[in-house]
Amino acid sequence: MKIAVLNPGSMGITIAAALKFAQNDVYWLNKSRSPATIDRVRTLDIHELGSLNQLGNMDGIVSVCPPDAAEAVAKQVSASGFNGLYLDANAIAPDTATRVAQIIGTAYVDGGIIGPPARTPGTTRLYLSGANRVQVQSWFKGSVLEVVCMDDSPNAASSVKMCYAAYTKGIGALILAIRALAKEKNVEEALLNEWNISQPDLPGRSEMIAKGSAAKAWRFSGEMREISQTFESGGLPGGFHQAAAEIYRRMSDLKDVPDPSLAQVIDEILCA
């Protein structure tokens, strides 16, 4: 199968590698062609498409992009004359997935990726739902990316991704916000002493969360807004993840800061 991965980032390039491993003919297309993307693609021997117009020759497309861009990418693909299967593997709300499905039509397959970039078997799962899910599953046969086929719902894979990231990325933002609050209220020492007694994992976890999320916070923010919208569309309060979006937004300038400390992260959060 000829399959194109659009905008391959650190996750997308491992999706492309999995597709290649499963004997597909893999292409990539990224209008921005940032140095980081070029570096990533060079490590794999895959074909570059010069323009959106060449998508018409593809059997399949995988969209892996920041959640804010998912609809715009779908519109570009829809206008390109492409008529294969379209896997949207983005961290988007089920309502957003439904809108992408309306743009793409019957070729839409809903996806959600859980885990880090897929380099080792067992770490990373691609959830799929929708009518063509089994066909898309076959694209990844034998690769390190485990595929979990759900039902034919056009947005179940996005829903499970939203629920999952609501915890992992929500709790990260909450812990960093609490560290910032303790500093602002001048009770850091007392809080850390208490945590050392009764929540002994939290001092170390806050350090790890700061280091692990600083470079990625710029794109977590949009994902948090999608999760907030998911809660609200389900009649549940969206405030947890509106707040998480704001915390990650304040951290977005740390994107290119090498190895920032927790203290730096707290300062970014407080200097809104």
Added chain:
Amino acid sequence: MKIAVLNPGSMGITIAAALKFAQNDVYWLNKSRSPATIDRVRTLDIHELGSLNQLGNMDGIVSVCPPDAAEAVAKQVSASGFNGLYLDANAIAPDTATRVAQIIGTAYVDGGIIGPPARTPGTTRLYLSGANRVQVQSWFKGSVLEVVCMDDSPNAASSVKMCYAAYTKGIGALILAIRALAKEKNVEEALLNEWNISQPDLPGRSEMIAKGSAAKAWRFSGEMREISQTFESGGLPGGFHQAAAEIYRRMSDLKDVPDPSLAQVIDEILCA
């Protein structure tokens, strides 16, 4: 010392017991005199005050009540002619503590309790701040309630309590909200399967949180609003705990339901 504990609930009665253990003459006053309060007080041999007017004879007062009531209680005490030391041990925002301090005057001592009702040494700490903190600390000498003296700030103890509960009670509400969302979006099974692989403590934790918080949710809601206000007064987003307040508010009808299941808790959260 003659010390009165106002409105002794499950926490307050252990505070009264600690005061008695430390050789104080302990009194209680509770206008509602609910059967649960009467039962609690009967287990301790402490004196009942018939009315607020009798507070004038006390050397100290401890206020332990739902956060929403802290200011009203302080106003009643202020009007009673009491002129000893007033310990507000409630889970209130530092701004609320400042308002209570303005009502009470120089006799105000800020407190925050961390841990379960104090029945075993080492489980429960009373944080104290403000000018008279050392004198209040001496009230509890040798008892199971450990006292941590902070600085002379009129609200540092409340601040550390807010930061602490922001995590423990915030995460509880978040996990229950996610379980409700997964049910509403019809992806419970997929989420639990994924959690079993990559977040294996969360299925069991959600059961425990539901059981542990159902009966107390009615009063957690006000505490979450105090925490939300604390974040906002510190220039940080208050949404996490606005959402948590709403989750606990929806659970408040479970106050008297014996041993509710997680499924019941989820239904309460979804039937807003």
